[in-house]
């Protein structure tokens with residue numbers, strides 16, 4: 001028997017349980033609010049829960065491998081950007097990067113219907129021409145990615161870009177790269193519900209994107225770039241003014257009625 005003093009109370013713990021008690025848990029699955037219902041017309045609850053089990057394995061691996069490393073006291077973002085180019089840290093990087101990618105994926109999806117705000121629309125138009133052109137390019141990138149990986153919308157070098165990461169690679173390997181949205185295109189993400197019809201999985205994804213999440217990530221990436229933020233705000237404002245001018249009947253002041 002091993003003896004521990006917990007809150008001045010002596011506790012007796014069987015020898016095999018010692019390592020479990022002394023282990024700290026650093027990473028955990030995010031709260032997936034649609035876990036029981038699934039994402040209607042995108043992913044069934046069964047497919048989601050199978051996928052979450054794979055994610056849970058990554059979380060457990062990450063919690064084991066982070067013990068007694070310099071990353072016990074850093075954020076996951078720092079751990080990823082500091083461990084990705086070290087062969088010695090590859091198993092740890094693979095686990096935390098997969099955990100980060102999957103957490104990002106779950107958080108960027110919702111059953112609540114929502115569309116990009118005018119602010120987000122203007123930012124996307126600036127770099128892709130239109131929302132449709134952006135979605136088409138993103139979908140084509142996802143469709144043509146033959147290996148396992150993720151497709152991302154990121155903000156990098158003052159530009160919205162679409163990038164792919166292979167295996168458990170991370171967008172955080174790029175300096176000053178801010179991920180905004182991602183799609184898991186591993187076979188395990190769509191085989192259960194779609195078989196080999198990956199393109200249908202990609203098309204249905206667009207009905208479930210949480211644009212509020214995307215915009216929050218985008219605004220966070222602009223915290224230190226007031227100039228860019230103001231530029232997009234001006235474009236959005238101009239569009240609103242143009243809309244009001246072209247639809248005057250919708251905006252009559254109540255006092256004038």
Ligand SMILES: [Fe+2]
Pocket residue numbers: 051102184186188189
């Ligand atoms: Fe996955």
